Amino acid sequence: MRSFVIGALIVAVGVSAGCAATTVAGKRRVLPGDVMRRTSAPDTKLAGADLSNVVLSRSNLHGANLAGATLEYASFYRTDLGEADLTGAQVYRANLFGADLRGAKLEGADLSQADLRMARLQDARLKGTDLRGAFLQRADLRETDLTQTDLTGAVFDAYTILPETLDPFEAGMVYWRIDERARRVDRKPNAQFRRF
Helix, strand or coil: CEEEEECCEEEEECCCCCCCCCEECCEEEECCCCECCCCECCCCECCCCECCCCECCCCECCCCECCCCECCCCECCCCECCCCECCCCECCCCECCCCECCCCECCCCECCCCECCCCECCCCECCCCECCCCECCCCECCCCECCCCECCCCEECCCCEECCCCCCCCCCCEEEEECCCCCEEECCCCCCCCEC
C-alpha cells in the first residue's frame, strides 16, 4: 500500500473498501468517501490514487499530480486545480462546480457527466477528453484545446464561453435555457450564444 500526504492528511492508495480509517503518526489516513474541506496542498503527488467520493471542496490543489487517479463522484466544489495534471484520470460524475482548472492537463480524462458549471477552463488541455453529458453552463472554455474531445450531449447555455472555432451544435452539444415560465427548454437558441 502506498500513502500520499495531503497537507496534514495521508491518503492511502490500494486500500480495500472495507477498511476503516486509521491514524498514522497523528495524521489521519484518508479513504475513498472521506470529507476534507479547505485543504491546502499545492503540488501534491497523487498519481493513480483512488479518491472516489472524496469531498475536497474549496481546497487548494494547484499544480497537483492526479494523473490516472480515480476521482469518480468526488467533489471539488470551487477547488483550485489550476495547472494540475489530470491526464487519463477517471472523473466520471464528479462535482467541479466553480473549480479553477486554468492551464490543467486533462488529456484523455473521463469527465463524462461531470458538473463543470461555472468552471474556469481557460488554456486547459482537453485533447481526447470524454465530456459526454457534462454540464458546462456558465463555464469559461476560452483558448481551450478541444481537439478529438467528445462533447456529445454536453450542456451549455447563453453564458458559456466557448472557443471561437467550436460549433456546439455540430459537436452534438445541447443548449439549455429556461423559458419565461421557468420551464427547461433544450433547443437551438434564437439569438447567437456568447463567444469571445
